[in-house]
Amino acid sequence: METKEHPSVEKKKITPDKCVITGKGDWYFPQSDIYETPDNFTILIDMPGVDTEHITIDLRDNELVINGEVSQEAYRDEKVLYNEYTIGHYHRHFVISDAINRDKIEAKMSDGVLSLILPKAEHVKPRKIEVKAE
Amino acid sequence: MAKDLIKWAQLPTISSMQEEMNRMFDRFFKGGESSDFGMTATWAPPLDLSETADKVTVKAEIPGMDPKEIDISIQGDTLIIKGEKKEEKEEKGKNYYRMERRYGSFSRVVDLPASVDTNKVTAECKNGVLEITMQKKEEVKPKQISVKVG
Known part of the structure; x- marks a missing residue:
């Protein structure tokens, strides 16, 4: 089997010294985008090959832990001519602050991308202060 | 000096x-x-190419792509995958903290290991993984010849 070096997309493998993960198979750090809008913070995570049922999102203290397990099977009867991407589970964690309304975190999955919408807590939302005319 | x-x-x-x-x-x-x-x-999606005795399979990881934006064509023994990964709808006042994911258009050309029947090609997109299955042409499939006992 030939493994080609692919331009631009490279999955970062999680080594045991980075965090403790149990279970079969390899684990990778998925790529993600984080942006802020006036009302929310949004995290987009690329998790190709993961079903909605195989994603777990846990909020422990200040840590948002995301695990996605791939159900795609390795090649069995096929002859692999070239292989540019690695298949494995995904893990990523983020530390969140009090600026987030934890009860209203939403998550959805579409086309292999997990989007997490973290609404801002009322006290951090931008507010306009009106000037009263006397 | x-x-x-x-x-x-x-x-x-x-x-x-x-x-x-x-x-x-x-x-x-x-x-x-x-x-x-x-x-x-x-940016270009990574892909895998594999074959069995009667078919050729190409898989590509394309998270976040609209399947409608993918264009697949076969010319001779070459498979061409083109597409564009568009950024999610523009929202006003977006302020990025991290941007690791890639966007943009790409085109990948794959040399197929065997001639395929262009009428028997299926493409499926599931959970951000595109899978294209192509049936090999009859004449390139390996044939088993049984030896007759005389």
């Missing part, structure tokens, strides 16, 4: 220049995490 006298050791040697060139190429083609050089311009 003193200006002309540069210590030999300070001059870049051919090998260090070569190393720098290699690093430059690596940065460009692999899009190393440390550089923001060519971030969106060189």
Whole structure:
């Protein structure tokens, strides 16, 4: 089997010294985008090959832990001519602050991308202060 | 005059220049995490190519792509996958903290290991993984010839 070096997309493998993960198979750090809008913070995570049922999102203290397990099977009867991407589970964690309304975190999955919408807590939302005319 | 006298050791040697060139190429083609050089311009989905006795399969990871934006064509023994990964709808006042995912259009050309029947090609997109299955043409399928016992 030939493994080609692919331009631009490279999955970062999680080594045991980075965090403790149990279970079969390899684990990778998925790529993600984080942006802020006036009302929310949004995290987009690329998790190709993961079903909605195989994603777990846990909020422990200040840590948002995301695990996605791939159900795609390795090649069995096929002859692999070239292989540019690695298949494995995904893990990523983020530390969140009090600026987030934890009860209203939403998550959805579409086309292999997990989007997490973290609404801002009322006290951090931008507010306009009106000037009263006397 | 003193200006002309540069210590030999300070001059870049051919090998260090070569190393720098290699690093430059690596940065460009692999899009190393440390550089923001060519971030969106060189995006292309990674793909796998495999075959069995009667079919050829190509799989590609295309998270976040609308299947409608993918264009697949077969010319002779070449498969061409084109597409564009569009950024999610523009929202006003977006302020990025992290941008690791890639966007943009790409085109990948794959040499197929065997001639395929263009009428028997299926493409499926599930959970951000595109799978194209192509049936090989009858004449290229391996045939088993049984030996008759005389």
